[in-house]
Amino acid sequence: MSLAIWQECLAQLKDELSKSDFSTWLRPLQAGYSNSVLSLYSPNKFTSDWVRNNFMEIIENKVKLLAQLEDPNHTIQIRLLVGKPESSETKPVAAPIAAKINTNHPWQGVSKADPVAHKSNLIKRFTFDNFVEGKSNNFAIATTQQIAENPGGVYNPLFLYAHPGLGKTHLLHAVGNAIVAENPESKVVYIRSERFVQDMINAIRNNTIEQFKDYYASLDALLIDDIHFFAGKERSQEVLFQTFNSMLDGHQQVILTSDRFPKEIEGIDERLRTRFGWGLSIPIDPPELETRVAILISKAEERGLTLPDDVAFFIAKRLTITDVRVLEGAIANISAKAQFTGQDITISLVQDALRDMLAVHTKQTTIDNIQKVVAEHYRIKISDMASKRRTRTVARPRQIAMALAKELTQHSLPEIGEAFGGRDHTTVLHACRKVAELRNENNDIQEDYKILIRTLSM
Numbered sequence: 001m002s003l004a005i006w007q008e009c010l011a012q013l014k015d016e017l018s019k020s021d022f023s024t025w026l027r028p029l030q031a032g033y034s035n036s037v038l039s040l041y042s043p044n045k046f047t048s049d050w051v052r053n054n055f056m057e058i059i060e061n062k063v064k065l066l067a068q069l070e071d072p073n074h075t076i077q078i079r080l081l082v083g084k085p086e087s088s089e090t091k092p093v094a095a096p097i098a099a100k101i102n103t104n105h106p107w108q109g110v111s112k113a114d115p116v117a118h119k120s121n122l123i124k125r126f127t128f129d130n131f132v133e134g135k136s137n138n139f140a141i142a143t144t145q146q147i148a149e150n151p152g153g154v155y156n157p158l159f160l161y162a163h164p165g166l167g168k169t170h171l172l173h174a175v176g177n178a179i180v181a182e183n184p185e186s187k188v189v190y191i192r193s194e195r196f197v198q199d200m201i202n203a204i205r206n207n208t209i210e211q212f213k214d215y216y217a218s219l220d221a222l223l224i225d226d227i228h229f230f231a232g233k234e235r236s237q238e239v240l241f242q243t244f245n246s247m248l249d250g251h252q253q254v255i256l257t258s259d260r261f262p263k264e265i266e267g268i269d270e271r272l273r274t275r276f277g278w279g280l281s282i283p284i285d286p287p288e289l290e291t292r293v294a295i296l297i298s299k300a301e302e303r304g305l306t307l308p309d310d311v312a313f314f315i316a317k318r319l320t321i322t323d324v325r326v327l328e329g330a331i332a333n334i335s336a337k338a339q340f341t342g343q344d345i346t347i348s349l350v351q352d353a354l355r356d357m358l359a360v361h362t363k364q365t366t367i368d369n370i371q372k373v374v375a376e377h378y379r380i381k382i383s384d385m386a387s388k389r390r391t392r393t394v395a396r397p398r399q400i401a402m403a404l405a406k407e408l409t410q411h412s413l414p415e416i417g418e419a420f421g422g423r424d425h426t427t428v429l430h431a432c433r434k435v436a437e438l439r440n441e442n443n444d445i446q447e448d449y450k451i452l453i454r455t456l457s458m
């Protein structure tokens with residue numbers, strides 16, 4: 001028993017998780033091993049919490065399985081800590097466990113008659129429930145949901161294509177999880193193309209290529225991610241082609257994903273490309289504004305955070321990059337900031353937490369613009385923003401404009417006061433407090449405020 005288990009676990013996770021998840025959360029972990037306890041050290045509490053909430057289950061399952069492969073009687077405990085391993089915990093790898101584990105690939109020695117060592121690679125947390133629907137992806141969702149109800153039916157093969165980070169992998173796991181939930185006996189395998197090619201090379205080397213093909217031909221559903229990885233790999237394409245034909249003949253479901261339309265993948269044999277397109281090819285488009293808002297709210301909820309609509313809108317409007325991982329990263333930063341400061345999630349907290357991200361995307365909101373937009377909204381003159389008039393029809397919009405200036409710009413209270421007719425900073429502070437109070441008590445003012453933020457964010 002040694003640290004080699006963790007190294008093998010990491011190698012497998014690298015194949016199974018997205019690149020950004022792997023490099024953000026798992027690569028920074030340092031491992032120590034002593035007395036049957038595997039300790040994983042994170043550089044900070046935030047990483048440690050995130051790993052605990054999101055990856056602990058998959059890590060535990062893998063490590064325990066790997067430990068048992070090495071010694072069926074051995075139990076191993078895993079703990080997550082902040083810091084660095086002790087020198088006594090980082091002894092060099094003792095046994096050549098990797099070689100041993102390599103001979104235990106799921107398909108090894110497995111034939112149609114012996115379906116025992118099946119391993120689905122499915123990640124449970126990717127489900128239809130937590131996949132946010134919008135115009136950009138509703139066709140892909142509807143089709144994969146129908147496949148989940150009737151695998152091997154009319155949509156076979158299904159080809160999903162999209163730019164990175166738009167949810168291809170999530171949907172593959174969601175459909176796989178749904179098939180297994182419906183019928184726990186189903187043999188479903190999710191595999192990234194790199195892993196398929198690597199396993200195939202090992203099978204050729206070990207003279208087990210027939211078992212390899214048999215194993216794949218025995219599945220009820222094969223979900224292959226990032227098929228463009230096969231480009232230029234002729235031998236692998238041949239095996240994939242045979243597997244593919246055999247599965248389609250047997251009405252077993254195949255779903256493939258790629259970053260482009262089948263016909264546009266270069267370096268793939270024409271026969272295979274044509275076959276990819278036999279069933280249905282569906283794009284997933286970048287999420288539009290409303291879907292980005294819904295994704296942000298849902299990702300915040302997953303962390304137990306309530307993201308107010310106007311704040312979600314503010315972020316979605318500014319982070320127009322299509323990769324959904326950027327939105328996930330934004331929520332991670334906001335969550336860290338909110339936990340660290342103990343503050344509510346407001347636009348100014350978000351501006352602070354996402355300073356670097358927003359700097360790339362944001363057009364600056366100016367006090368002039370805020371005054372103009374608020375004056376138009378309440379049909380008052382812009383000059384009244386700076387005037388001495390104190391009637392409520394003028395004073396209230398002025399206070400709202402001051403609060404917006406505080407929330408949406410980096411100006412100090414005295415600077416804002418200056419821009420509103422040379423008022424004192426305490427007047428601005430009073431306006432901000434008053435508006436916060438009014439937003440809580442009065443729905444109309446709350447709605448107005450949200451509309452104004454939207455207009456100013458455009």
Ligand SMILES: Nc1ncnc2c1ncn2[C@@H]1O[C@H](COP(=O)(O)OP(=O)(O)OP(=O)(O)O)[C@@H](O)[C@H]1O
Pocket residue numbers: 018130131132133137162163164165166167168169170171226259295324325328
């Ligand atoms: N509509 C959505 N609702 C909720 N989460 C989403 C949605 N789209 C993408 N995500 C999330 O964004 C992250 C990236 O998605 P995923 O890994 O599925 O993208 P991908 O298209 O497979 O990217 P790549 O081509 O880089 O592998 C995942 O954590 C996923 O849960």
